[in-house]
Amino acid sequence: MTESVLSTFGITKRFGAVTACDGVTLDLRPGEIHAIIGPNGAGKSTLIAQICGGLRPDEGRVSFLGQDVTALSTRKRAQMGLGRTFQISALAMEDTVLQNAVLGALGARGGALGLLRPVLGDADLRARALHALERAGLADQARTRTAELSHGQRRQLEVAVALTLEPRAFVMDEPMAGMGSEGSAQLTQFLSDLRAEAPILLVEHDMDAVFALADRLSVLVYGKIIATGTVDEIRRNPEVQTAYLGE
Ligand code: ADP
Ligand code: MG
Numbered sequence: 001m002t003e004s005v006l007s008t009f010g011i012t013k014r015f016g017a018v019t020a021c022d023g024v025t026l027d028l029r030p031g032e033i034h035a036i037i038g039p040n041g042a043g044k045s046t047l048i049a050q051i052c053g054g055l056r057p058d059e060g061r062v063s064f065l066g067q068d069v070t071a072l073s074t075r076k077r078a079q080m081g082l083g084r085t086f087q088i089s090a091l092a093m094e095d096t097v098l099q100n101a102v103l104g105a106l107g108a109r110g111g112a113l114g115l116l117r118p119v120l121g122d123a124d125l126r127a128r129a130l131h132a133l134e135r136a137g138l139a140d141q142a143r144t145r146t147a148e149l150s151h152g153q154r155r156q157l158e159v160a161v162a163l164t165l166e167p168r169a170f171v172m173d174e175p176m177a178g179m180g181s182e183g184s185a186q187l188t189q190f191l192s193d194l195r196a197e198a199p200i201l202l203v204e205h206d207m208d209a210v211f212a213l214a215d216r217l218s219v220l221v222y223g224k225i226i227a228t229g230t231v232d233e234i235r236r237n238p239e240v241q242t243a244y245l246g247e
Contacts, residue, residue, distance in 0.1 A: 003066070004029055005169045005199050006051065006082070011060035013046050020046040022223035023060065028169055028199045033191065035202045035210045038220035039244060044203045047220065048173050051201070052084050053077045065168060083167025083198065085158040085175055091146050097157055098142040101129035104161030128164050136160035136190060152183020159190060167198050176206040188212055211235075219244055 004027035013021040020043040028034050036044055049055040051062055053074035061070040069077050078084070091100050105128040133139050136156045141149060149157065155175055162170060175191070176184045188209050191200060195215075204210050210217060211231050218228040221243045227234060234240055 004063075005065065006171075006201065007063045008047070008051060009061050009063070011047070011050050011057040011062065013043075013050060013055060013057055019223050021050065021057070024220070024223070024225055025060075026218055026225060026228065028201050030199055031196055032215040033195050033200045033202055033213045035204055035214035035217040036220055037204070037207075037210055037217055037244070042220045043223040044220055045173060046223075048084075048171055048201075048203060051171055052082060078165065081166070081168035081198075082171065083162040083165055083169065084171045085155075085162055085173065091154060091157060091161070093145075093147040095146055096142065097133065097138055097144050097146055097149065098126070098129060100146055100157060101133050101142075101160055101164055102126060105129045105132070105164035132160040132163040133157075135163065137186065150183065152179050152186065155179060155183065155187055156190065159187070159194070163194075169198050170194070170200040170202075172200060173203045174205060175202070176204055176209050179206075184209055 007027040009025050010023045011021055012019065012023055024047055026034070036047065038044055046055065050057045053069070053072060053076070057070065061068055063069065064077060064080060064082055069080070092103070102125050105125045130139065130142065133142055136159060138153060138156055138160060141153065146154065146157065159175065175187060179187065184206060191202070192213055194200065202213065214231055216228060216230060217234050218225045219234060219240050226243060227237045227240050229237070
């Protein structure tokens with residue numbers, strides 16, 4: 001058995017009468033893309049928030065790199081190497097692409113992560129940022145104002161910014177959202193290459209991307225995982241077809 005990088009054990013989150021997550025147990029293994037799919041309101045974003053630390057589960061726990069992180073802040077989890085991208089972009093639109101990447105490398109973005117990171121010289125920061133931009137296919141746009149990027153390029157930049165912190169695992173909430181087919185093909189290739197470096201827990205509505213990328217997928221319906229398996233296993237699962245895929 002391969003040791004998991006990231007796991008949840010029976011996490012439950014209630015909002016009043018709504019049980020948004022109901023005893024969710026899943027794991028993310030080295031080298032894989034594990035996709036979470038499910039209809040709107042299934043609890044996907046609530047699940048991600050508990051994994052990243054924005055929400056505390058009512059029950060259950062979250063483990064990262066063999067450590068129980070359930071009580072740790074978002075910042076602390078990020079410092080441990082939990083990289084994430086957001087459903088709603090958190091980029092500074094008036095800054096250049098490179099500035100956004102440098103801020104990411106500094107760890108200053110989204111809550112002063114840099115405080116506990118070793119202090120880096122500017123040259124190091126820029127080199128790290130440029131390297132991430134190159135990998136994301138954005139090196140030529142380094143000096144472009146972020147607002148001028150296409151939607152797809154901004155999504156690539158989101159991943160590049162996360163990459164500058166050299167994460168041990170990625171958590172992504174709908175990175176393909178609102179993308180055209182060209183942009184999503186490019187991002188699909190980028191994520192496919194990225195998994196060898198750090199496994200990816202991927203919440204995504206774009207089924208073409210999910211079927212192309214996922215090593216395993218879990219189906220979340222009304223806060224519960226009703227099935228986990230390979231793409232083939234999930235497509236053949238009659239319960240999944242009834243509840244979600246409608247095939
Ligand atoms: P998904 O991301 O799969 O669309 P969410 O995790 O956003 O689903 O939501 C799951 C359920 O929890 C929904 O019924 C939603 O209305 C509810 N919910 C999510 N966040 C809150 C909140 N902060 N307060 C109250 N209800 C919430
Ligand atoms: Mg959501």
